[in-house]
Amino acid sequence: MNTLEAIKARRSIRNYNSTPVEDEKLKTILEAGAHAPNGAGVEVFYSVVRNCEVLEEIRSLARTPNQAPDYDPFYGATTVVVLSAEPHPIGCDQANAACAAENMLLAATELGVGSIYLLGFVLALKNDAATMQKINIPEGKVPLLGIALGYSDEAPAAREVAIKNVTYID
Numbered sequence: 001m002n003t004l005e006a007i008k009a010r011r012s013i014r015n016y017n018s019t020p021v022e023d024e025k026l027k028t029i030l031e032a033g034a035h036a037p038n039g040a041g042v043e044v045f046y047s048v049v050r051n052c053e054v055l056e057e058i059r060s061l062a063r064t065p066n067q068a069p070d071y072d073p074f075y076g077a078t079t080v081v082v083l084s085a086e087p088h089p090i091g092c093d094q095a096n097a098a099c100a101a102e103n104m105l106l107a108a109t110e111l112g113v114g115s116i117y118l119l120g121f122v123l124a125l126k127n128d129a130a131t132m133q134k135i136n137i138p139e140g141k142v143p144l145l146g147i148a149l150g151y152s153d154e155a156p157a158a159r160e161v162a163i164k165n166v167t168y169i170d
């Protein structure tokens with residue numbers, strides 16, 4: 001699969017089974033994150049959460065009162081990577097994490113690993129210092145996004161997209 005094929009094939013997976021992601025593939029996905037462009041030298045930190053109890057703790061933190069008690073913001077994934085960085089005045093923290101995330105999603109796609117970019121749970125995690133400490137988010141860094149990784153029986157087709165919202169100023 002070349003880069004453009006991976007870009008087009010990548011879809012968000014929202015139904016994971018219990019098959020674990022192989023360490024070698026996880027390493028390749030993390031390496032793809034590390035190769036992302038980086039503004040102002042703001043480092044991205046990766047917490048690879050595979051411990052069931054810790055995943056469950058984050059799930060319960062993230063569940064809002066109007067969600068079903070079994071709502072799972074990770075869709076059953078048994079590997080969730082939380083990306084964090086030090087807040088930066090012009091947003092290089094978020095931009096760097098997002099660049100790393102997209103690289104990771106594309107690498108996962110190439111490797112046949114399902115993935116999804118997740119923001120929904122981050123606010124709850126950010127407000128819980130004890131859980132942040134439990135997943136080794138360094139002092140002074142804040143969680144910015146998560147990526148769930150795993151395998152699924154679902155294989156959503158590539159989306160039909162049109163090029164839009166583009167103006168040329170020649």
Ligand SMILES: Cc1cc2nc3c(=O)[nH]c(=O)nc-3n(C[C@H](O)[C@H](O)[C@H](O)COP(=O)(O)O)c2cc1C
Binds near residue numbers: 010121
């Ligand atoms: C910044 C960002 C935040 C997202 N947060 C969530 C989330 O919290 N939960 C979720 O189910 N999907 C989340 N998504 C996935 C989007 O819903 C998904 O990418 C979009 O619907 C397009 O579908 P596709 O990824 O299959 O192409 C997020 C995507 C981005 C880029």
